Amino acid sequence: MRMPDTSEVLLQVEGVSLAFGGVKALRDVSLDIRKGEIRAIIGPNGAGKTSMLNVINGFYHPNRGAITFKGRTRAQMQPFEASRGGIARTFQNVALFKGMSALDNIMAGRTLKMRRGLLWQMLRYGPALAEEIEHRHRVEEIIDFLEIEAIRKVPVARLPYGLQKRVELGRALAMEPDLLLLDEPMAGMNLEEKKDMSRFIIDVNDHYGTTIALIEHDMAVVMDLSHRVVVLDHGVKIADGTPDEVKNNQAVIEAYLGVAH
Amino acid sequence: MADGGSFDTFPKLLLRNAAKFGNRPAFRHKDLGIWQTWTWTEVAGIVRAYAAGLQRIGLQPGDTIAIVGSNRPKLYWTIMAAQALRAIPVPVYSDAVADEVAYVLAHADVKLVAAQDQEQVDKVLSVSDRVPHLRKIVYDEPRGLRDYDHSRLVAIQDVIEDGRAALVGNAALGEQIDEIIRQGEGSDISIILYTSGTTGASKGVMLSARGCIDAVTDTVRFDRLTENDVALAYLPLAWVGDHYLNYAQGLAAGFCMACPESGETIEQDLREIGPTFYFAPPRVFENMLTRVTIRMEDAAHIKRRMFDYFLRIARRHGESILTGKPVPVSGRLLYALGRLILYEPLKNVLGLSRVRVAYTAGEAIGPDLFAFYRSIGLNLKQLYGQTEAFLYVTCQPDGEIYSDTVGPAAPNVDIRIAESGEVQFRSPGMFVRYFKDQTKTAETLTPDGYVKTGDAGFFDEKTGHLKIIDRAKDVGRLADGTIFAPKYLENKLKFFPSIKEAVAFGDSREFVCAILNIDLTAVGSWAERNNIAYGSYQELAGHPLVYDLVVKSVEEVNRSLAEEKVMAGAQIRRFLILHKELDADDGELTRTQKVRRGFIAERYAPLVAALYDGSHEADISTEVTFEDGRKGVIAARVKIRDVPAVGATEPLGRAA
Structure with missing residues (x-):
């Protein structure tokens, strides 16, 4: 796998803490995501991984700390600001429009890129039509890229889980994001589907140059895919480095296997 | 209407088609959700540029070039461009494992390989040390290949562009390419098709240009195929069936070959293209019927009743109506109603509405299955053939269709049953020899020039058609x-x-x-x-x-x-x-x-x-x-x- 060309930081999380009442989900966590890399966030159940992603894309607002994305620092951000800013994500449990076709779901990912207003789009005439054709072209490229031509017109509710995940990835890609957040992209998949998904993640990173941050439980996948790994446990960062460094880190081994008493 | 006529190589047929059917579609391929079309004139231009490009990367007359991949226009054009240079294309099954690919590439001494995508390029690279003559790999689909070592790797598009630029800059080069096409002879080896190797190591079946064109000329006339026909090219590229039914007949008749978007979209592509000439093995027809049956089981009661009723009508009168036998007026009326309500909509769902001629072969087809498709008005026929014959040995003429025969000898094919019960034939398209395998060639040909099929059969007394009963060695x-x-x-x-x-x-x-x-x-x-x-x-x-x-x-x-x-x-x-x-x-x-x-x-x-x-x-x-x-x-x-x-x-x- 290619290493990213630059060490330019795309997103910097500094001293973030997040609490839900008495539960401290994140405690003073700092991490950075460099432009062009695949960054994995791992940790045992309840370590705060999804909270971290939610903080990054503005769904949760941290109690303390700051987030710097593309050079702009802010403590609070709304999800729509995050997506306008170029952050797209997929969810742990697939969040698609179940009754719509795969094509329409991915088209929905282009919403923020549409310049014409609702009325023009309803007319489907002139500039709005031209714009739709252009968007459709981009979406077709993604369909081709993810090899889902055969399910273009199928309502996603009828698709097997692995393909739904792929459609969701397609919708995130349709936003042409700078940073793509993937929450357990391979959860519940069989080996074959995992392999396919891994290949697509590497290809997205390679082909579109998209920076990717992902949460994943399958260690083999994480070690193969990512350039750098950050490990959380009980809301605290316990390790950060290349897959090899993390694998041999004593604190990580203890967090995963438990400590002998 | 056109056929092979006096033309003795495929590149000459290509030029004929460009002159005669210039603006008719030659190829279609669904790309990014839209069917792209290339006319015969465009294809002839691309192939000429491609041939020039291939010559510039070292493809000489007599060289072999392997093609690994599925049905893509650029891979078919590779075959055309190679033939234009009097080089010999060698298609390889795209699902073959690395070892099989290595065997064929090495055995055929290939100098170049045209691969569809990263998967195939990887496969070829992984065995490249076992292919001593391999110089370069050209590829169709660039995705994932950006970081590969490009000293031996070129995109087909770049080869075509390079050739096009060279042709513009150097008029003599174009003249030279045209001269090579003119020099092409009927005795040139047009293609080497490797048998799939179910019985031992695969053998390279060498077919001559003249033989191929004579064979397809006969069947194009037999089934009255014209430049207005359309076929969906979805069969494996390396299989004789695809090369014959689509590539060779397409060039001889001037009809359009539509390439599916991907292997999984064939059903949808079939509906969108609506081919007029269709081939599928019995298994595919069986799957189609199963799909319909399952969907009907979920349908409303009244629809199910109608379905059953009109299928009974079809069973009673369909075959007779299709073959033009007398049918009582009431039967005709009911059948006409059935067409309106069931048969035509059903064929439309299956993508078979426009099919004029459909063939099946490869294994025995169940009589009920066969009768079903014929009864709803699909002109489904059987043929028997093999790579060594360049496909056709027998085929059923319109109006003489039986589920348990494979038909009488195809035009100009001479069949005999040996003492042992084995079917032997001589045909216009029969192979020249196996590539680099004198022993096998001698084993397969009889001293008086017949090809041994290895199948046992007999001529049915009632119909005069051939029946294939088993592999000769099992009889x-x-x-x-x-x-x-x-x-x-x-x-x-x-x-x-x-x-x-x-x-x-x-x-x-x-x-x-x-x-x-x-x-x-x-x-x-x-x-x-x-x-x-x-x-x-x-x-x-x-x-x-x-x-x-x-x-x-x-x-x-x-x-x-x-x-x-x-x-x-x-x-x-x-x-x-x-x-x-x-x-x-x-x-x-x-x-x-x-x-x-x-x-x-x-x-x-x-x-x-x-x-x-x-x-x-x-x-x-x-x-x-x-x-x-x-x-x-x-x-x-x-x-x-x-x-x-x-x-x-x-x-x-x-x-x-």
């Missing part, structure tokens, strides 16, 4: 000399829904016996309807009423055998229903679900012995492998049933 003889073709009998048995597998015995024996497997789904639901309780497959298989059910099917088979002079003596006289299903895990079937007759005979030796010693019961215990890999022993007492022979006088007692 034996009963003690009295009657031909015994196990697969022929087994297929006849398996066409009955209650019989899933059949194994026939009889070589060097007095009479024929069979071991049967019942189909648990079909017989199970029959048992349910007839209030027959059973606890397991074994119990159901041994049930006397099930025997009564199956014996009717066996008698039916005997009746049909009695009608054929050659086969009348090979009727099934005794059978048993095995207590377990034959299974690939136990080595009784191959992984492709074919019965391993020899192995079964050994494993169930006590049962086979009992079939021939006249007893009516036999004990057997066999080791089986369970789904989780554990082994166990099944013991059973199996009943044996006698079946009367039809039209025969001598009693079975003679053998007992």
